[in-house]
Amino acid sequence: MGHNKGRVSEIRLETGRHMEVRIACPAGAIPSAGQYLLASDLDNLDNVLGIPLFAVEKYQHGFWATPQYPVAWTPGTTLDLVGPLGHGFDLPHNLQRLGLVALGETVSRLMPMVHLTAQAQGGMTLFTDLALPLLPTALEIYPLASLKEALDWPDFMALDVPLTRMVELRDVLGLSYGTGLPYPAQVLVTTPIPCAGMAQCGACAVPSRRGWKLVCEDGPVFELNSLKW
Numbered sequence: 619m620g621h622n623k624g625r626v627s628e629i630r631l632e633t634g635r636h637m638e639v640r641i642a643c644p645a646g647a648i649p650s651a652g653q654y655l656l657a658s659d660l661d662n663l664d665n666v667l668g669i670p671l672f673a674v675e676k677y678q679h680g681f682w683a684t685p686q687y688p689v690a691w692t693p694g695t696t697l698d699l700v701g702p703l704g705h706g707f708d709l710p711h712n713l714q715r716l717g718l719v720a721l722g723e724t725v726s727r728l729m730p731m732v733h734l735t736a737q738a739q740g741g742m743t744l745f746t747d748l749a750l751p752l753l754p755t756a757l758e759i760y761p762l763a764s765l766k767e768a769l770d771w772p773d774f775m776a777l778d779v780p781l782t783r784m785v786e787l788r789d790v791l792g793l794s795y796g797t798g799l800p801y802p803a804q805v806l807v808t809t810p811i812p813c814a815g816m817a818q819c820g821a822c823a824v825p826s827r828r829g830w831k832l833v834c835e836d837g838p839v840f841e842l843n844s845l846k847w
Contacts, residue, residue, distance in 0.1 A: 620702065622647040624657070626695040627680065632751045636724050639687045641671070642680040647699050649673045651730035652706030652806050652839035655683075656814045658698040662690060668700065670811050674726045675733060684726040703814055704838050707731060707804055710774055717772030719765065720746040721779045721790065722808050728778050732757055743771065766792030773801050777842065781809035781824055781833070784847045803842040807833050 624643035632638055641657075649655050649672065656668035671683040691697075709716075709731060716735050718728045725748055732754060735742050743758045745765040753759070760768065769791060779787060784807070788795065811834040813819045822833035825846040831837065 620647055620700070622699045623660070624680065624697040624699045626691050626693055626697065628693060629691075630682075632724075632726070636684070636726070636749075636751075637686060638674055638682050638684050638726065639671075639691060640677075640680065640682050641697065641699075643697075643699055647701070648676055648681045649702035650706040651709075651734070652727070652804075653702040653704050654811075654814075654838065655699050655701040656703060657683075657687075658700075659688065659691065660696045660698050667812055668698075668814065670703075670814060672727045674729045676730070684724060700814070704834060705836070705840075707776055707806070707839050709734065709776075710802065713774050715741045715772045715774075716743070717768075717775040718742065718744040718746075719762075719775065719777040719779075719790070720744065720748055721762075721777070721783050721786075722748075723780075724748065725750060725778070727806055727808070728776060731776055743768065762790060765790060770800070775799060775801065775803040775842075777803065777805040779805055779807060781807050781822075784824075784845070787847050798843050804839050805842045805845070806839050807837050807845075809833050811838075 622644050624641045627642045628640035630638050654670045654672050657671050658668040674682040674684050745760050745762050747762050807824055809822050811822045815834040823830045824833055826844050
């Protein structure tokens with residue numbers, strides 16, 4: 619587990635009034651797609667719990683982070699960064715057609731894979747009903763309602779799904795109970811992770827085929843078929 623210092627260098631308002639923060643930090647502190655950092659304001663010692671942050675996009679000396687951050691953070695705020703933590707997405711080396719599904723409050727946590735796949739000139743399609751930021755032209759966008767008809771197009775699927783909406787996933791995909799996708803799929807399960815694995819408090823437990831797993835430690839990215847959904 620890494621331990622670094624970072625600094626808030628910029629704040630931006632994305633589409634849908636979603637705020638993102640730019641953090642200057644060492645390259646080794648930047649989480650990969652699906653991993654997270656635990657960030658704490660070094661100037662506010664009353665903040666006992668850190669804020670889990672996911673990477674949206676890397677830049678030369680840091681990364682853009684999501685989701686919401688404390689309003690007390692302003693450009694110049696010094697941060698204590700613990701991580702990267704958890705397991706991220708593991709894209710196949712021979713990936714040709716990447717399917718992305720966003721059911722949460724933002725598409726931002728899936729964006730690191732878009733940038734990687736765009737550089738590799740692979741086909742990409744995002745299925746979501748969320749408001750969208752500026753996106754690469756190589757990424758095709760479709761509403762969630764069209765996902766069932768396009769389910770045989772990807773050769774790998776990455777999903778961002780709140781834990782509370784996992785029960786809806788079969789309906790969204792149009793799959794009956796007991797059937798799965800015909801290709802590998804991984805899901806980033808989003809839920810509050812107050813202890814970030816440091817206390818194993820169980821607040822982020824998710825049911826799997828082999829008992830309960832912790833999103834903060836065993837995830838936040840899981841093989842879709844390893845979970846009960």
